[in-house]
Amino acid sequence: EAGVAQSPRYKIIEKRQSVAFWCNPISGHATLYWYQQILGQGPKLLIQFQNNGVVDDSQLPKDRFSAERLKGVDSTLKIQPAKLEDSAVYLCASSFEWLGPSPLHFGNGTRLTVT
Amino acid sequence: DQQVKQNSPSLSVQEGRISILNCDYTNSMFDYFLWYKKYPAEGPTFLISISSIKDKNEDGRFTVFLNKSAKHLSLHIVPSQPGDSAVYFCAAIHAGGTSYGKLTFGQGTILTVHP
Numbered sequence: 001e002a003g004v005a006q007s008p009r010y011k012i013i014e015k016r017q018s019v020a021f022w023c024n025p026i027s028g029h030a031t032l033y034w035y036q037q038i039l040g041q042g043p044k045l046l047i048q049f050q051n052n053g054v055v056d057d058s059q060l061p062k063d064r065f066s067a068e069r070l071k072g073v074d075s076t077l078k079i080q081p082a083k084l085e086d087s088a089v090y091l092c093a094s095s096f097e098w099l100g101p102s103p104l105h106f107g108n109g110t111r112l113t114v115t
Numbered sequence: 116d117q118q119v120k121q122n123s124p125s126l127s128v129q130e131g132r133i134s135i136l137n138c139d140y141t142n143s144m145f146d147y148f149l150w151y152k153k154y155p156a157e158g159p160t161f162l163i164s165i166s167s168i169k170d171k172n173e174d175g176r177f178t179v180f181l182n183k184s185a186k187h188l189s190l191h192i193v194p195s196q197p198g199d200s201a202v203y204f205c206a207a208i209h210a211g212g213t214s215y216g217k218l219t220f221g222q223g224t225i226l227t228v229h230p
Contacts, residue, residue, distance in 0.1 A: 042204050042220025106158030
């Protein structure tokens with residue numbers, strides 16, 4: 001099966017600019033996640049979707065970050081305006097099951113550098 | 116508040132020997148634990164998991180041990196192979212909570228297996 005697709009792979013922007021990341025989950029996976037991984041740390045959940053509804057966005061900095069999952073398939077994560085501390089790898093993941101623990105399948109991520 | 120900790124940033128092992136990666140957690144509500152492996156420029160891939168009702172789970176060369184009273188788990192790789200060289204993340208979930216995908220990750224341990 002095709003894996004989780006993410007684009008772009010790399011992005012360099014200046015602070016205060018905006019940026020958007022795209023994710024296409026594994027076909028049939030209803031649950032989609034965006035994680036932020038800062039260098040030297042483990043991934044941290046930003047937002048979780050079940051189909052096109054938000055399940056958990058408690059750790060999303062909503063003053064600058066936004067995400068949507070129209071039609072319950074693809075998703076975009078946007079940062080506007082970016083700060084230096086947003087430099088990280090942004091990982092998208094998807095899973096099939098909702099009502100039980102299920103391993104997440106991760107994409108290869110987008111590495112963002114804010115200068 | 117680091118609820119999942121991997122206190123060893125790195126581990127170096129000779130090929131054929133055992134690799135032991137450790138993980139401690141503080142949240143007693145965690146009841147499902149996973150290990151992920153990550154190669155450079157790729158997303159994390161699921162390796163093995165264990166439910167809190169068990170104290171051991173085995174899959175080929177990989178075994179995970181859980182000590183609930185000590186809030187400690189470990190991943191054993193026997194025998195270690197050069198291809199096992201990667202970053203290993205421990206993750207935990209409160210499966211009885213409202214968000215199954217809200218994995219809490221440790222900081223990761225870099226494993227290097229020397230030929």
